[in-house]
Amino acid sequence: MPSAPGVMLGAGVAGWTEGQRAGVGWNGGYCGQCDFCRRGDFFACQSGWGVTGVNFDGGYAEYMVASASALALLPEELSPADAAPLMCAGVTTFNALRRSAARAGELVAVLGLGGLGHLGVQYAAKMGFKTVAIARGKDKEALARQLGAWHYIDSQSQDPAAELARLGGAKVVLATVTDAKAMNATAGGLAANGKLLVLGVPAEPLAVPAFLLIGGRRAVEGCYSGISIDSQDTLAFSVLSGVRSMNEVYPLDRVTEAYDRMISGKARFRVVLTMES
C-alpha cells in the first residue's frame, strides 16, 4: 500500500527524488544482472527481491523497505486506496490486454466479472476493443454494460463459444475466473489466431482440444501480472481513461473483518485497507 509521506532513498539509488509518491505491487523488483534480466525478461528474474509479502515484509504496514526496481510512480490524481487495486488486479488485466495481439475494433471477451474482470472490461473498452463480457446470470448484464461492455453473454443460459463464434470469433479471451470448465467453454469461440489468455488459477487442468488449436492456429497463454513499470503505466492509463476499481475500504484496525470479507468472495470488488482509523 503506497503511503502518503513518499519515498526515502537508500545510498546509490538513482531516478527517484525523496518525497515522491510510489507504490509497490506484488513483483518485488529484479536484479538487472541475471540472464533473464539481461534478455529483458525482468518478470522472470532469478535473483531479485521476489514477491512482496512473501519473500519480504510489505503489507499491513505504514512503512516498508523495497528495492528501487519495485517502485511505480503514483500519479497525484489517485488516492492510495484508488491506486492499490490498480497495482494488482489492474496491472494484471491491463498488461495482458496491451501485450495481446488484439487491435482496436477487434473482438475481445472478458470471462468473469469479479475483481479482475470488472477492471478487464473497463480497460478493454477504453482501449477500443469490441468488448464482450461473459458471466453467470442475466443480473450481471447491467453492470457489464455500465463498465463499457458492448455485448453480454450469460454463460448459464447461453453457450459462450457458440455466441462468440456467432459474433465473428474473439481475438482474445481474457480468462479471469478460477473455474477450468468455464475457461474450456470459451475456447471454441476464439477466432483464427485467437488466444485464450489465462489470468485466473483454477485447481483443475485446462482441457482444450488440439484440433481447435491447430486448425485456427489458436493458443492458450499464461499472463504474468507485470513489473513496476507495467504498474506505473497502468496507473497513468487509469488516470487518462477514468478506469477505477470498485472498492470496499476498511481501516487497518478492522483487518480481520476485511480479510474474512475478501476470502468470502462476496466483496464488490476489491477489499482495501487504509491507515486511517
Ligand SMILES: [Zn+2]
Ligand atoms: Zn534478474
